[in-house]
Amino acid sequence: MSSTPNSYRIGPDERGHFGIFGGRYVAETLMPLILDLEKAYNEAKADPQFQGELKYLLTQYAGRPSPLYFAQRLTEKLGGAKIYLKRDELNHTGSHKINNVLGQVLLAKRMGKTRVIAETGAGQHGVATATVCALFDIPCVVFMGSVDVDRQAPNVARMKMLGAEVRPVTAGASTLKDAMNEALRDWVATCENTFYCIGTVAGPHPYPAMVRDFQCVIGDEVRKQMMEAEGRLPDTLVACIGGGSNAMGLFHPFLDDPTVRIFGVEAAGRGLDTEEHAASLTGGRPGVLHGNRTYLLQDREGQITEAHSISAGLDYPGIGPEHSWLKETGRVEYVSATDDEAVEAFQLLCKLEGIIPALESSHAVAYAAKLAPTLPKDNLLVINLSGRGDKDVPQIAERLGMKI
Amino acid sequence: MSRIEKRFAQLKADKRAGLVTYITAGDPDAEISYQILKGLPAAGADLIELGMPFTDPMADGPSIQLAGQRALKAGMTVDKTFDMVRRFRKETGDNDTPILLMGYYNLIYQRGPEKFCKDAAAAGVDGFILVDLPPEEADELKPHATANGLDTVLLTAPTTDDVRLPAVLKFASGFVYFVSVLGITGTKSATEEAVRTHVERIKRHTRLPVGVGFGIRTPEQAAAVARHADAAVVGTAIIDHVKAGLDDKGKAKPELVPGVFAYIKALADGVRGVRKA
Numbered sequence A: 001m002s003s004t005p006n007s008y009r010i011g012p013d014e015r016g017h018f019g020i021f022g023g024r025y026v027a028e029t030l031m032p033l034i035l036d037l038e039k040a041y042n043e044a045k046a047d048p049q050f051q052g053e054l055k056y057l058l059t060q061y062a063g064r065p066s067p068l069y070f071a072q073r074l075t076e077k078l079g080g081a082k083i084y085l086k087r088d089e090l091n092h093t094g095s096h097k098i099n100n101v102l103g104q105v106l107l108a109k110r111m112g113k114t115r116v117i118a119e120t121g122a123g124q125h126g127v128a129t130a131t132v133c134a135l136f137d138i139p140c141v142v143f144m145g146s147v148d149v150d151r152q153a154p155n156v157a158r159m160k161m162l163g164a165e166v167r168p169v170t171a172g173a174s175t176l177k178d179a180m181n182e183a184l185r186d187w188v189a190t191c192e193n194t195f196y197c198i199g200t201v202a203g204p205h206p207y208p209a210m211v212r213d214f215q216c217v218i219g220d221e222v223r224k225q226m227m228e229a230e231g232r233l234p235d236t237l238v239a240c241i242g243g244g245s246n247a248m249g250l251f252h253p254f255l256d257d258p259t260v261r262i263f264g265v266e267a268a269g270r271g272l273d274t275e276e277h278a279a280s281l282t283g284g285r286p287g288v289l290h291g292n293r294t295y296l297l298q299d300r301e302g303q304i305t306e307a308h309s310i311s312a313g314l315d316y317p318g319i320g321p322e323h324s325w326l327k328e329t330g331r332v333e334y335v336s337a338t339d340d341e342a343v344e345a346f347q348l349l350c351k352l353e354g355i356i357p358a359l360e361s362s363h364a365v366a367y368a369a370k371l372a373p374t375l376p377k378d379n380l381l382v383i384n385l386s387g388r389g390d391k392d393v394p395q396i397a398e399r400l401g402m403k404i
Numbered sequence B: 001m002s003r004i005e006k007r008f009a010q011l012k013a014d015k016r017a018g019l020v021t022y023i024t025a026g027d028p029d030a031e032i033s034y035q036i037l038k039g040l041p042a043a044g045a046d047l048i049e050l051g052m053p054f055t056d057p058m059a060d061g062p063s064i065q066l067a068g069q070r071a072l073k074a075g076m077t078v079d080k081t082f083d084m085v086r087r088f089r090k091e092t093g094d095n096d097t098p099i100l101l102m103g104y105y106n107l108i109y110q111r112g113p114e115k116f117c118k119d120a121a122a123a124g125v126d127g128f129i130l131v132d133l134p135p136e137e138a139d140e141l142k143p144h145a146t147a148n149g150l151d152t153v154l155l156t157a158p159t160t161d162d163v164r165l166p167a168v169l170k171f172a173s174g175f176v177y178f179v180s181v182l183g184i185t186g187t188k189s190a191t192e193e194a195v196r197t198h199v200e201r202i203k204r205h206t207r208l209p210v211g212v213g214f215g216i217r218t219p220e221q222a223a224a225v226a227r228h229a230d231a232a233v234v235g236t237a238i239i240d241h242v243k244a245g246l247d248d249k250g251k252a253k254p255e256l257v258p259g260v261f262a263y264i265k266a267l268a269d270g271v272r273g274v275r276k277a
Ligand SMILES: Cc1ncc(COP(=O)(O)O)c(C=O)c1O
Pocket: A095, A096, A121, A122, A123, A124, A125, A199, A200, A201, A240, A241, A242, A243, A244, A245, A246, A247, A312, A313, A314, A358, A360, A361, A386, A387, A388
């Protein structure tokens, strides 16, 4: 473990490194484009007009701020910490993904790009990208593993209705990692006119920092909302982790507040003692994939192994590089929840609060359900409800043997 | 002088360009792959690129992706790749044909750049071409490559402009690999005019030889590249000939190896037919 830095919020360095993690491990063809993107993003970030337009769209189009809701029945049932839900599932398109997509597509427009591509797992990022591309009249192609095309069928239909082309990917395990490979392959051939809208805090620099910045609206709002509701900061934050964007968006604004305990929940699939999980921080080692150095599930040689999670959005053998760094510094605690625990938490939230959470977010709920009873009643615990579960209804119904 | 430098000096003295052939190590299995490797110089290859199969080859098209999967399925590893090179040097006595390892950085990072370079050099490898290691990240590998006498062939692309070229060339040795099209392997081909323009541009910045690859399939295309560059690199089209030699069950038919050599010979004839100043 490295020594404690002065601030956890200053990274990455100018080469895109968070400690030894991050960087820009991409084909030379893409390197000049990535440098351009970094420059364009830095300019946009400092431009009040860009920020104004983004703020307007987040408010009027996406419906922000999302509520911070006191989940009274869940709190009573668990009998410990006072639980708040950050309701990002209420955003337009049904998840936190739109926060990032609005930022990136505005940037694409500003850079004069005429085509947008994206990878998607659960389809939430794909739907968000298809949506914003429809709004701005930009052709959009979404790469999606064929396994995910099947298990997230409602989202595939949504993307098509929104005018996007969905390209099923059959390489590898046909899930999120393979979709990202295919999107990168497309981008190498089309980079002169195409903007690659990455859906999480991964990929080569500047993506991890840029996506984080766009998602920080979640944590910034929570800070303000909790001050209004309770007159102080939260004590505990819990979010699920696929690539780590909803988690980073919630965590980052609190990293320098030492009283706030932070938990990132990875997908433990069928169990960490099996090979079928997606917990790259718990079960992996640092390696290089998809443009950055980060914790990866891999064999001894460095061949990437397949992840498994019931949740398509968490079914990825890597994680954003800043999370790898936060793990090594010890600032964030990384834990996990299994498929079964997530399904149980999914049902719990349906019945107690009348909220159908995404299977991804259900992992955060599952861990919070274990943690909350161990905490005092005045402990303010925030769960990031990153998405709604409409897309998962057919899959869960089938698993529970329900006829629909 | 490294083997790569010597080979290019010889090509210059012979007033011709070189042919660089890519095969995936272990495709379709370790033994057939070795039989191909062993015969490449006689078939007309001047330099050899040996691809290290990787689960996630982000810059490769379907042909090379599938070749990597065939190799991994047949049990190919980095150690076995080194064994192939060691056996080649020992059995053929060929100490002149350079062999470069091509692939993705994670395999090197996992072994540790220092140990990887030591092991590679000991096996008889001459250098690296790493698709996902741009100069921005090359400083972790470069000192160990240099210490072990290994060249680092860096890639340049149509998008690498004159401002950026010097930064790439700073880390390059052996030769410079110009990726002639925007895209992954095995998809598009560049026009002769585009190759000429880019090679001239690169040569204004460096005295290193320039090899050109991506999209070369026919002896005519190889000859066109040879007119302007110091070497023509062929990969996907060779892999396609390997694949054509497989039966329904993925086993090598007797004509696989001779078929690959016949194709390489035709490419070599194309390249050698071009007289250089
Ligand atoms: C609702 C929801 N939450 C979480 C995730 C995981 O992504 P991340 O870890 O980047 O937030 C996804 C991804 O598809 C998602 O749809």
